[in-house]
Amino acid sequence: MLTRKKCVMYRKDLLPPRLIALVTALLTALTGALLAASPASAATIFRAAYSSQYAQGYTSTESPDGCILTSLSAGAGETPERGSTMFYSALSFNRCNGELYYSVYGEAPTDTFSFNKDSVHAVATVPLSDRSQIYLDLTWQGTGPIARGGATSRDILPGQIVQRSAVHGTFQDAVVTGTLSFENASISQTRGSSMLVEIKSP
DSSP states (O other): OOOOEEEHHHEEOOOOOHHHHHHHHHHHHHHHHHHHHHOTTTTTTTEEEEEEEEEEEEOOOOETTOOOEEEEEEEEEEEEEEEEEEEEEEEEEETOOOEEEEEEEEEEEEEEEEEEEEEEEEEEEOOTTTTEEEEEEEEEEOOOOOOEEEEEEEEEEETTEEEEEEEEEEEEEEEEESSOOOEEEEEEEEEEEEEEEEEEOO
């Protein structure tokens, strides 16, 4: 069986748990994308880079008996590869009996998208999976300090391949105004890079 060894190192500055989860997910995504795109040619160094600007909000509630869970979320983000997009999702189900009451999701390019240091504004009409649509006009305003941090990863992959990745980002809690409101919201920026190097025997 092919295996890999991984060593993940976080910077000394303490990261909030949500930023740790974000940078770890980005490291995993970078590795998968890079391996999928890399041809099997020896002694070649492969590189990939990733950057994003993102804002999201979500609200999650449950019934008094703990059975019925309901969640609502929306977000907007921008990457060099995809441009700016906006998404919306809503879900309600009974975890006691497994019954799904409703689930809708949609994503669309934004009509308006602006990302400043601690403020994001996005507008889009998003077609949904139930064939309806929703108009979103949301503004995120950062609150409190901006947390900064990052992570590096070194993998030893099958075939004497070393893969190194690094992700750095910022995270800030936010409040949302506009066509929806949420209990929790945040603004984040991330940059990542990854490199594959084949170790050749002398």
